[in-house]
Structure formats: C-alpha cells, structure tokens
Amino acid sequence: MNESKKLLEINELSISFGGLNAVTDVNFYINSGEIFGLIGPNGAGKTTLFNMITGVYLPTKGNVTFDGKVVSGKKTYQINNIGIARTFQNIRLFREMSAIDNVMLAMNKETNYNLLQCIFGTSKYVSEEKKIFDKAMKLLDFMGIAEFYNYKAMNLPYGQQRKLEIARALASDPKLLLLDEPAAGMNPTETAELADIVRKIREKLNVTILLIEHDMSFVMSLCERIVVLDYGKLIANGTPQEIKNNPKVIAAYLGGE
Amino acid sequence: MDKLRKKRLLNNGIAIVLVIVLYVLLEILIRTELLNPIGFTSDFFKKMFINIILAVSLNLVTGFLGQLSLGHAGFMSVGAYTAALITIHADLPIYIEFPLALLAGGLMAVVFGLIVGIPCLRLKGDYLAILTLGFGEIIKVIMTNLKGLTNGASGLNAIPSYSKFGYVYFISILTVYIIYKFIKSRHGRAVISIRENEIAAESCGVNLTYYKLFAFLIASFFAGIAGGLYAHNIGYIAPKTFDYNYSIEILIMVVLGGMGSITGSVVAACALTIIPQLLKYMNLGQYQMLLYSIILIAIMLFRPYGLMGKYEFSLSKLLNKGKRASQGGTENE
C-alpha cells in the first residue's frame, strides 16, 4: 500500500489435469501490503491457483515469483519457509493436537534446539520452548482464542477452528498470507469480526493478504484490488468498483454469455 | 519460574525413586524365584522389558507418525546379529564390549532403516508396510545365506549372557524416557502433525520426508538395541527367531495399547508377555497366534483406539490432580 513493491507475481500460470485445463495463462501481481481478493464462480480454479502458489501442484506452464525469486518447483515446506502461509477451504487442523501445539508446530524452523538438548532438558530447550509457547499464546490472543489454548483442535467450535487455522498460518511469520474462503459458514457478525481481524493482520503484523471468498460484501469492503477467474481464465483485474461494473464479471456470475 | 523449576525437580525426583523402587522389587522377585513355578523367571522379566522397548519404538512409527511398519523384528535381527558378532569375536572387558555392541547393533539397524526408508517414505501411501514386510523376509534370507558370518540357518550360539536384568530394565526405562521426550519436543509435534494431516503439515513448513525418516530411524535404532539385549539374554539367535510373527506380536502390542499412547504400549507389552507365558503354563501355547488375530480384529472393529487411546500417564498430573480440578482441566477427550 505504502511502498508499491511487487511481492507476488503470477506469470502465464497454467495447469491441466488429464487434458482438462483447470487454469490457463493467468497473469497478475500483488504489491507488498495489499489486501487482495481472488473471486470467481465455483470450479473457476481459485484453489488450484493457491495450490500452485504453495507448491502443492506443479504448474504445467508459467511460474510464480515471490520477492523477485521464482518459487515454482520448490517444495511446499520450502515455500512456507520463505514466507508464504495459507489456510484451507475445508479446514485442515491437526485435530488430535491442542490448539497451542497447532500453532507451535508452525514455528518449528525458528525453534533452535536439537534432540540431545531436549532429552536432557537443558536450559536451551526450556527457554526455546518457552519462547515459542509465549509467541503462540500471543497469536492465539491476537485471534481472540487464547482461552482455548489447551483444547484439542477437533473440540473447538467451527468459527474458532477457522481462527486457529489463521493463527497457525501466521505462526511461521509469513510475508504473504493466503486465505481460502475464510468466511465460509460464518454468520454476518462473525464475518464482520473476521474482516477486522484481516485488517489487523495487515496493519499490526505487516502481512500481505490474498484471499478467496464468495461473500461479495466481505470482499468488496475489504480488498483494495480484486482479480476474477472464470473457467480457469482471468477475466477481470481492478478495484472493487471496477469489478462491480465489469460486464464480463456480471455475466460470469449470472451464468450468461 | 523458580517455583516451576522446583516443582519439576521434585517430580523428577519422585519419578527416579519410583523407578528404583520398582527395580528393587522386581530384582527381589527374580532372586527369590517366587514366581518361577508359573514361568515368571528372570528370562521372562527380561523379555518383558525388551518387549517394552520394541513396542514403544514401533509406536513412534505406527502410532505417532501413522505409518504401518511390518518389519520391526527385522531391525531387531540386524541389531542382534551385529551385537552378538561383536561380543563373540571381540576380546574386551564386558563394560566396554557390551555397550559398544549394543550401540553398534542400534546403528547398524539405522543403516538398514535408511535403505528401507528412503525409497518409500518420500512417497504417500502404504509403501512402508510392503517394503518393511519384504525387508523382514529379506533379512532372514541374508542371515541364512551369509554362512561364514552368521552360521546360516543353525544360528549363532554361545553368545555371552551379558543382559543382566538390571541392564535390560534401565535401558528399557531410558528408551521410554527418550521417546517420550522426543514426542513432547518440536520434533514430536512435527511427526504427529504428519499423522494428522500431511498436506497441512507441509504447508506449515514441515519437511515430510525428513521427519518421516527421522521417526523411522529412531524406531529402527531402538529395535536394534532391543535385538542386542535379546541376543545376550537367550544366548542363541537364528534367522527364524525374528520372523514375521514376531513383528506382528510387536504390532499387536502397539494396537492393543493404543496407537499414539506410550503408556498404552508399555502396559500392552507387559500384558502380551504375561498372556503367552500363562498360555504356555496352561499348555495352550498353540492357540497364541489365533488369540492374537482375534484380539487384533476385535480391537479394530470395536475399539479402534486401543485400550488407552492417546492417553499418557503423567506423574506431575497425578500429583497435581487436586490443584487441576479447581482450574477446570480441559485437555481430556
């Protein structure tokens, strides 16, 4: 927002599954500090795009650059390590682990002790564990779910599970956060609260955000720029106002030609 | 902070005392030969604690990592042969030779773990089950055919009986402690997250292949150690000692106790050492495997989480029970 530096660039990105082109020649970029929306009808290839950005799928053509470096071809965990974190459309928490352990897990790379130190319970081990425990508690508090830190993830109510997943994604100190339908299944109050949280993540934690969402008022009020996918192709790119008035977008959503 | 440290020291102190008390009690039981008539001899108790090592280490792979391994006895075999060959051929004092032999056995098992683990642990799916099962069989073939080294099918005998009950007991306790610590560490969290959801784990920065291999190799190492202890307890090993059925016996301990519960593995290892001994005592030994298979199917059908689920016994929780109750504990299922 302030510094218009390109953080993420999507170049000619395409993928096909067994002859079916799920995403075709998509180009756009996200500036550092933006809240960026990715919308489109069901099956338009939005989540597939997320999966290519995070290395779950390998694009058949094109690439993704992050911070000026090509990330396509790297493994998912490596992409997380260089600063891209995500949530999932169908929540994927570590169900049997406690909320705090879910978050602490994502700090593995910055936790600095080896096997021997943990076996002997050295002060290094104790202090490192305490460091990430405190940081994880702060994140849970930031998301407003600190009181549930000791609950198994599977025992949290649905809305809290969504928040926990965001907390977990933030735990790896990402520069870019990908949110896949964060407001799905939420009521209007919860959705409004979520919008505040997303803004707060950008302001307080300095994280750029790319989100997929079906709730139009949520996207339009929150995002500074939006791209629209339809049948795997990018059909519009602009500010919420431009998107709203774009005839192609209206056609795609109404199912016309 | 200081108060916490004091409490931890106190809990550790109590735990150490309990471990020693149990040792003294068992040692008395063994020395007085009180239970010898029903077959609970010193060999029996050693076998029990060796089984604990095996069950707890396999639980790391099958319970915590969520990968099925069917060749745990194969790694045990590697450890047993390596350790036995060292103590038979080396001419060193026991207090150097025996730890060295055990360690070498464990490390050799790790080497074989790498050979088995690398091709299949980078893949998703049930490949580990197949390859470990095959591995158990191949080890048998190799040990039978390397006649110059292993004396073929007739096996190695005259292995010195170094495995005194005390050694087995304390190594077993140490193993349980190390694996428990591992599970509670950042490494343990990574391993469990893979079981819970591979894709999410990887998206959180967990290197799947690295941690799968890590857990698998630790388990192999302890299986190798257990093999070394076994060889120096019985004094005789042959390729068929460590067959598929032994691997399955260990798996049943893990499943019965609860995949993902170290406490469960310990309890089940004890129970499944006692039961066959009692069956043998009652002349029903031939029904052991049939009974095991029924236990296995019944657990999966009616109680898939095993006896203990994912419960862990914790001394500090037990001691703090009163305090906890007032805070409204939230972590139980």
Place this chain on the structure above:
Amino acid sequence: MDIFILQLINGLSLGSIYALVALGYSMVYGIVKLINFAHGDIIMVSCFTMYTAMEIAGLPLLVSIPLTLILTAVLGIIIEKLAYDRLISKGVERISLLITAIGVSIFLQSTFQLIFKADSLRYQAFLPSKTISLFGIEPSLKSVVTIIVSLVLMLALTLFVKLTKVGKAMRAASEDASAAKLMGINTSNVVAFTFAIGSLLAAVAGILYFESYPRIEPYMGGMLGLKAFVAAVIGGIGSIPGAMAGGLILGVAEAMTVSIGLSSYSDAVVFGILIIMLVLKPSGLFGKNIREKV
C-alpha cells in the same frame, strides 16, 4: 538358447500365477484402498480345500475343482462382510483397515495350522509330469497349461469389467466410490463382488501353483501373496493390465535368478525390483498419477 527359452516359459508360468493373485489385490485396492493382506492366505485355503476334497473325501477331480472355486469365493465374501464391511462403511483411517487385514491373515493361518498341524501335506498332481513338443522346444505340460488358463481368465476378466453392468459398477466405484454411491450403485455389494472375483482368481492360482509345487502348509500364502502384491504395485496398483504385466515381470525375473544358481536370493530380487520401481516410477508401469484433492 533352448534352455533360456525353457526358463523363460517357466518364468511366465510362475508369473501368470502371480498375475492372477495380483489382480485380486489390485481390484480391491482400486476400490477400497486396502492392501488385503489376507489375500495370499486365500490361496492357502483353496489348496487345503482341494486337498480335503481330493485326498480326504476322495471326490473326483471334476467335482473337487468347482467345489474349491465356489467355497473360496464364498470365503472371500464372508471375510469382506464380517471384517471389512463395517470399517469401510464407517470410513475409518486406512491404517485400521490394514491392521484388520493382517488380523484376518493371521486368523486364517493359525486356524489352518491348528486343524492340519504344522507338517506340510502333499497331494497328487492331476496333470501328468511330461513335456510337450512346441516349435522345437520342450516345455513342461504344466507350465503351458498354467499360462493358457491364466491368459484366458485375464482376457475374460478384462471383457467382464469392460462390458457387463457389474463390471461398469466396479470401474465406477474404483474411480470415485462416493460418487458411485450417489449415482445409485450399491458400493457395498460391488466391494463384496470384487472380493469374490479376487478370491476365485486366487483359488485358480492356488490350484495351478500346486500342480508345479505340490506341497501345502498353512503359512505358504504369505510370501506368495506378498510377491503378487509387489507385482500389482510394479504394474500400477488398480490397473488390470498392470497386474498382468507386473506378475509376468516378477515371474520371469525370479526364474532367471534361479537359473543362474542364486535361488536362495530370489525373494531379495523381487523386493529389489520393487525398490527400484518405487524410486523410478512410484505409480507403477500402468498406474495413473493420483492427485489428492486439496
């Protein structure tokens, strides 16, 4: 050269037995994603049934064979209904299914061990041990019969799966079991039927196997089944032509290992091939790359 071709025919004969067994693994895995560890023991059961019918009950060959085939297929269905059906419909974790399968396997082994004791039994092979003359080489009659019977069965299975209604339901369930269910296919019955066909093929494999290796014992199914599963993985699990190709490759590789005098290492060779395959092409020769939906 002639010896080489003879060994090749022996290998193809063994390989076609692996292929028949591999088909059972592959079809079941395709639909319920279960490595049915008890499948190898089905072979053992079929052999003991055959032995009981021929040697103990003294039934004629033409009664014994159909009886064995029917009983084995029924056993396949019973196992599926008693042990797996509940778990599959509950949608439990795969590791629970695998462990159940191992339980069933040990159950069959130990039951037959208790009934027939440990000693291995023999029965009189019904095919004569002679060679026949074929394009100047003289393979044994048994090998040739084994290869022909297997080929015919595999062809029949391919046509069955392609053309019949049940076959189509099987393919649909294999593609996407829950979608097939929504389309009105009774997947539970399809699974049971798949087990029946797999067991039937295993029974044929068992009978053919014992023409060439006439010794039966309760644990014989373990290694045979495992190798057949390896064949299914090499060919690409879930693929019918893959199971055939994988079986033949393993059979030939094993026969060649034996022919150069390393028979005691033949098991190691089988798993060596598996390891190489997993490194080079984990989805197998005919397998599809399956993407998990995220």
